[in-house]
Amino acid sequence: MKNLRITIISTGSELTAGRSSDTNSTWIAGQLFELGWKVRNFLVLPDDPKVITDELKNLKEISIQNPEEPVLVIMTGGLGATEDDYTLQCALELNDKKSEPSEKARLKLQKFYETRGKSYSDILPVVLRQVYVPEGSVTLDNASGLAVGFVESLSNQSYLVCMPGVPSEMKDMFNRRLVPFLKRTYRKESLFQETRWVWNIGESLFQAEFIPQVSDLLADGMEWGVTAQKGFIKAIFQSKEKKQVEEAALRVEKFYGSESTSDVFASVHQKLSIAGLQLSVAESCTGGLLGKKITDLPGASIYFNGGVIVYSNSQKTKLLSVDPEILKSHGAVSEETCKSMLNGLEQISNSDLSLSITGIAGPEGGTEEKPVGTVWIGRKRKGANAEAFKYVFPGNRDTIRENAANTALFLLNQIL
Amino acid sequence: MKNLRITIISTGSELTAGRSSDTNSTWIAGQLFELGWKVRNFLVLPDDPKVITDELKNLKEISIQNPEEPVLVIMTGGLGATEDDYTLQCALELNDKKSEPSEKARLKLQKFYETRGKSYSDILPVVLRQVYVPEGSVTLDNASGLAVGFVESLSNQSYLVCMPGVPSEMKDMFNRRLVPFLKRTYRKESLFQETRWVWNIGESLFQAEFIPQVSDLLADGMEWGVTAQKGFIKAIFQSKEKKQVEEAALRVEKFYGSESTSDVFASVHQKLSIAGLQLSVAESCTGGLLGKKITDLPGASIYFNGGVIVYSNSQKTKLLSVDPEILKSHGAVSEETCKSMLNGLEQISNSDLSLSITGIAGPEGGTEEKPVGTVWIGRKRKGANAEAFKYVFPGNRDTIRENAANTALFLLNQIL
Numbered sequence: 062m063k064n065l066r067i068t069i070i071s072t073g074s075e076l077t078a079g080r081s082s083d084t085n086s087t088w089i090a091g092q093l094f095e096l097g098w099k100v101r102n103f104l105v106l107p108d109d110p111k112v113i114t115d116e117l118k119n120l121k122e123i124s125i126q127n128p129e130e131p132v133l134v135i136m137t138g139g140l141g142a143t144e145d146d147y148t149l150q151c152a153l154e155l156n157d158k159k160s161e162p163s164e165k166a167r168l169k170l171q172k173f174y175e176t177r178g179k180s181y182s183d184i185l186p187v188v189l190r191q192v193y194v195p196e197g198s199v200t201l202d203n204a205s206g207l208a209v210g211f212v213e214s215l216s217n218q219s220y221l222v223c224m225p226g227v228p229s230e231m232k233d234m235f236n237r238r239l240v241p242f243l244k245r246t247y248r249k250e251s252l253f254q255e256t257r258w259v260w261n262i263g264e265s266l267f268q269a270e271f272i273p274q275v276s277d278l279l280a281d282g283m284e285w286g287v288t289a290q291k292g293f294i295k296a297i298f299q300s301k302e303k304k305q306v307e308e309a310a311l312r313v314e315k316f317y318g319s320e321s322t323s324d325v326f327a328s329v330h331q332k333l334s335i336a337g338l339q340l341s342v343a344e345s346c347t348g349g350l351l352g353k354k355i356t357d358l359p360g361a362s363i364y365f366n367g368g369v370i371v372y373s374n375s376q377k378t379k380l381l382s383v384d385p386e387i388l389k390s391h392g393a394v395s396e397e398t399c400k401s402m403l404n405g406l407e408q409i410s411n412s413d414l415s416l417s418i419t420g421i422a423g424p425e426g427g428t429e430e431k432p433v434g435t436v437w438i439g440r441k442r443k444g445a446n447a448e449a450f451k452y453v454f455p456g457n458r459d460t461i462r463e464n465a466a467n468t469a470l471f472l473l474n475q476i477l
Numbered sequence: 478m479k480n481l482r483i484t485i486i487s488t489g490s491e492l493t494a495g496r497s498s499d500t501n502s503t504w505i506a507g508q509l510f511e512l513g514w515k516v517r518n519f520l521v522l523p524d525d526p527k528v529i530t531d532e533l534k535n536l537k538e539i540s541i542q543n544p545e546e547p548v549l550v551i552m553t554g555g556l557g558a559t560e561d562d563y564t565l566q567c568a569l570e571l572n573d574k575k576s577e578p579s580e581k582a583r584l585k586l587q588k589f590y591e592t593r594g595k596s597y598s599d600i601l602p603v604v605l606r607q608v609y610v611p612e613g614s615v616t617l618d619n620a621s622g623l624a625v626g627f628v629e630s631l632s633n634q635s636y637l638v639c640m641p642g643v644p645s646e647m648k649d650m651f652n653r654r655l656v657p658f659l660k661r662t663y664r665k666e667s668l669f670q671e672t673r674w675v676w677n678i679g680e681s682l683f684q685a686e687f688i689p690q691v692s693d694l695l696a697d698g699m700e701w702g703v704t705a706q707k708g709f710i711k712a713i714f715q716s717k718e719k720k721q722v723e724e725a726a727l728r729v730e731k732f733y734g735s736e737s738t739s740d741v742f743a744s745v746h747q748k749l750s751i752a753g754l755q756l757s758v759a760e761s762c763t764g765g766l767l768g769k770k771i772t773d774l775p776g777a778s779i780y781f782n783g784g785v786i787v788y789s790n791s792q793k794t795k796l797l798s799v800d801p802e803i804l805k806s807h808g809a810v811s812e813e814t815c816k817s818m819l820n821g822l823e824q825i826s827n828s829d830l831s832l833s834i835t836g837i838a839g840p841e842g843g844t845e846e847k848p849v850g851t852v853w854i855g856r857k858r859k860g861a862n863a864e865a866f867k868y869v870f871p872g873n874r875d876t877i878r879e880n881a882a883n884t885a886l887f888l889l890n891q892i893l
Binding site for chain 1: 492493494495496497498499500502503504505506507508509510515516517518519520521522523528532680681684685702703704711713755757758760761762763764765766767768769771772773775776777778781782783784785786787788789791792795796825826827838839840841872873874875876878
């Protein structure tokens with residue numbers, strides 16, 4: 062197959078009215094990129110059946126006129142239980158079909174009502190609509206919600222995929238249901254892929270200093286991509302030959318040493334889940350973000366004790382016994398305060414591992430000596446000395462806080 | 478004029494590869510919505526001149542074929558000084574035109590170089606390209622950058638607007654240059670808008686039980702929209718008549734009582750910023766998310782002390798002195814534990830206001846009596862009794878945690 066023309070569509074009048082932003086398309090495009098597919102364009106449409114149907118008909122027409130370039134349309138939104146959910150209706154009109162219930166989804170909905178003490182006949186027709194799909198379509202189960210997704214044919218090898226707009230439901234459906242379908246359908250000669258995270262570096266520097274190191278592999282057909290994250294970049298290598306991507310990953314590791322890692326969130330979670338060690342955190346400028354990130358993963362309760370949010374100086378002293386003299390002479394954002402937070406945290410939590418963060422997230426509070434973005438991050442193993450590392454993160458308040466929390470996990474991963 | 482068919486285009490291969498997300502379109506649509514214009518769709522395209530030109534030609538064709546529905550295309554990106562900036566080239570090809578420099582922008586660029594000790598002849602052609610526009614087009618000055626924007630005609634009353642992709646430059650250009658042009662061209666009357674948040678309710682129930690209450694206003698031309706958030710919905714009313722939207726907002730307040738609010742995050746922040754009260758939080762299942770949300774807003778340090786993350790039972794006892802007997806007999810997710818967390822928190826923080834959250838975020842840990850989603854949220858003013866409220870939130874781990882943190886702020890707002 063030559064090419065696949067991929068269009069991602071998000072529907073929702075709240076999107077085209079600017080009340081909320083389309084994050085689904087970006088996420089889907091990123092996932093497809095990692096699977097080796099490039100997206101041609103995104104479309105964002107209001108909950109207007111005429112507009113949606115027009116665009117789908119146009120894409121179907123394109124797929125018929127260029128049979129050697131199959132069209133894949135991935136659409137999210139409009140599958141819910143309100144009057145302005147039109148996706149099913151548009152898909153039916155597109156292929157002039159009737160709808161039928163997905164029996165599995167219907168039973169789930171029924172059970173959902175019954176556990177709430179209601180009977181099947183209580184379900185409003187508009188609510189019931191969520192479990193209907195075009196007759197004969199491939200259904201995509203929804204593990205975390207009620208609305209079922211589906212894949213409809215546009216023409217030979219061309220498909221329309223419809224998924225709910227709720228990001229958590231869509232992501233789960235994409236990974237567990239859609240990806241296997243796409244791999245099966247387009248027999249993507251499986252490309253081998255290696256990903257490495259590199260910390261404290263931007264995309265352009267990585268490109269300038271590292272990519273020349275793999276020019277031989279690129280000349281031999283390997284492809285690369287890089288995505289900027291908060292605190293690190295993801296370097297992705299793809300090739301038909303396993304050896305090439307393994308070699309590229311090896312060169313990243315050699316070039317960047319301990320600044321190059323695998324997925325740090327997964328690694329920390331995996332290592333701590335079996336280590337029998339307890340972790341606590343003390344957060345100032347991140348305000349709880351580090352704890353939130355750790356507990357994003359179910360099962361974190363095995364190793365995560367919790368910790369303290371010491372946003373004010375008074376709480377640093379009150380909860381962590383940070384000496385007011387240290388705060389006065391060195392400031393809240395200093396190596397001394399950062400280490401003192403670790404010592405205090407270990408004392409009150411009795412955890413085996415402690416992390417601390419104190420910094421200036423901005424936009425106010427920066428000085429010449431300590432500009433906005435200055436963050437001290439500490440780590441300590443029980444019995445060992447407290448260590449603290451200084452960073453000056455770029456970006457705005459959000460970015461600086463994300464950088465700080467991610468980097469704390471990077472520093473923790475190093476000592477596990 | 479009957480209708481205006483508005484398409485917003487963002488260009489950038491970093492967008493279609495999922496490396497960064499398109500915030501410009503959302504912002505522009507929001508501004509247009511407030512000015513009373515509805516956007517038909519967004520398009521996100523890669524830095525590929527063929528793809529961009531194809532789409533523009535298609536839109537021009539549409540404008541020619543439906544002269545009674547003028548087309549307005551607002552495009553951002555691709556006007557900079559790098560090789561992959563193709564917007565000018567595409568606009569020239571679209572109308573088969575030559576380019577000419579904007580004299581004002583050219584002088585600005587020259588001055589920019591001269592203040593850096595360089596002469597005009599040092600400017601590379603690719604950099605100079607930023608000050609060129611299609612001959613005869615309306616130029617849009619860039620007050621905060623070098624790249625000049627422009628408006629090209631597509632057909633009678635139909636236009637292509639090109640602006641830089643840098644958000645700060647685009648926003649300034651939009652407000653100061655483009656809006657006057659659009660008002661002049663399309664002579665639009667402005668719409669009034671009111672928004673209310675309603676808690677603990679879904680979109681479909683709101684539609685079913687409330688919307689009939691404003692059927693008279695809707696028959697008189699008012700429009701409404703609703704967006705689902707985590708823990709609440711946003712109900713939005715628009716009309717040419719101020720009285721209508723004020724009346725609709727009043728009816729929401731009357732119908733939902735204290736479950737209807739304004740923006741709770743802003744309200745809590747504003748009230749606490751002037752109240753001289755200190756706030757602390759104790760989080761179990763949210764793991765830091767509530768603290769993170771509070772500290773998302775700069776200036777929270779005025780009132781936010783911090784708190785504790787007591788993810789494990791041992792830490793609930795160790796840090797907050799929750800009686801192990803309470804944990805044993807009532808469980809960690811119970812009214813008693815929730816209140817005990819408040820009392821312990823007040824004691825160690827000495828804050829005027831305390832919030833606590835303990836629940837089952839899942840996917841594991843649910844029982845028949847306490848299913849996944851069960852969350853107790855507590856609030857306490859110093860000197861008053863601890864109060865605790867039980868919720869059973871729908872959705873997955875992420876959704877339940879977001880619901881819980883948002884609802885805690887809703888409960889806090891009620892007592893401020």
